[in-house]
Amino acid sequence: MIRLNDLKISYRIGSRTIDAVDGVTLTIPDNCVVGIAGESGSGKSTLMKAIYGDIQSPMYISRGSIDYGLKGVDGKPVTAGNVRKEWFKSISYVPQSSMNSLNPVIKIREQFIDFPGTDSNKKRVLEKARAYIGKLGLPPEAMDSYPHQLSGGMRQRMMIALATFFQPELIIADEPTTALDVVVQKDILMLLMELQEEMGNTILVVSHDMGVHYQVTHKMLIMYAGRVVEYGDTDSVFADPQHPYTRMLIDSLPTIGDDSMRGVLASQAGASGDRAYRVEPNLIEVKPGHFVAQSEGASV
Numbered sequence: 001m002i003r004l005n006d007l008k009i010s011y012r013i014g015s016r017t018i019d020a021v022d023g024v025t026l027t028i029p030d031n032c033v034v035g036i037a038g039e040s041g042s043g044k045s046t047l048m049k050a051i052y053g054d055i056q057s058p059m060y061i062s063r064g065s066i067d068y069g070l071k072g073v074d075g076k077p078v079t080a081g082n083v084r085k086e087w088f089k090s091i092s093y094v095p096q097s098s099m100n101s102l103n104p105v106i107k108i109r110e111q112f113i114d115f116p117g118t119d120s121n122k123k124r125v126l127e128k129a130r131a132y133i134g135k136l137g138l139p140p141e142a143m144d145s146y147p148h149q150l151s152g153g154m155r156q157r158m159m160i161a162l163a164t165f166f167q168p169e170l171i172i173a174d175e176p177t178t179a180l181d182v183v184v185q186k187d188i189l190m191l192l193m194e195l196q197e198e199m200g201n202t203i204l205v206v207s208h209d210m211g212v213h214y215q216v217t218h219k220m221l222i223m224y225a226g227r228v229v230e231y232g233d234t235d236s237v238f239a240d241p242q243h244p245y246t247r248m249l250i251d252s253l254p255t256i257g258d259d260s261m262r263g264v265l266a267s268q269a270g271a272s273g274d275r276a277y278r279v280e281p282n283l284i285e286v287k288p289g290h291f292v293a294q295s296e297g298a299s300v
Ligand SMILES: Nc1ncnc2c1ncn2[C@@H]1O[C@H](COP(=O)(O)OP(=O)(O)OP(=O)(O)O)[C@@H](O)[C@H]1O
Pocket: 011, 013, 018, 020, 038, 039, 040, 041, 042, 043, 044, 045, 046, 047, 058
């Protein structure tokens, strides 16, 4: 179980400070797929990076803390201080574009053994990795390729293979399929979800696509202007959205037989239309496990 305690994450640009995430407090249970949606710039990626422990200037945690509730490979608790040592082993990240994460100048197989602790058993790790990528629908020879020799879909599949190979307890996927065509997108998401079911771990998945959230997530976290406006079981959030911004996201989903494709722009770009909300950081539990922030809606 991961607990975020009044987390505030900022960027310092010269004398200016941007509070990208402001006062997020929530608990993420184990063995669960949590979808994160929200308009562009609402702080989703910043929050994901902070949880992953990828905190680099100008970004910093200005308040609050993260309790990972995880044990590292050495059996010691994972903390904000040592989380980087746990990358790939206990916590991993599937980025939007695998091209930025797979090292372009080394062959894929080297990327599977480029971890502390695999020095002594490289051969065995490679054998296992070859078998593993096969299970994920990749040919064994892909291991001997450079990233640019694989198609975009194969690279993203490879990234998922790398991110799941050590069976981490937490996987963060930040818009893992946006760069891919629709059919490959679906395959990749299904793969991620099958692996989650098998491993029983937790996946946090950022997506602008509410249809994806509806299909694959157990819980939904809706962000707006650096704050969480709604958090709860996906069924409950979709059946009974409490916050006007959540309602707008859900209403913008095209329904079958709806020719007008109402608000597709909003569902895909996360645009908030002509409304702006002032959101309080505290969440109120409106139903068991379904939380909403108090906020005032105002026309821009
Ligand atoms: N490196 C950076 N330096 C300065 N400000 C940043 C940086 N990265 C993000 N921000 C700011 O932090 C805020 C949140 O950005 P973030 O990328 O987390 O939003 P997001 O919800 O993931 O957006 P998107 O859906 O467009 O990816 C925005 O105001 C953004 O401009």
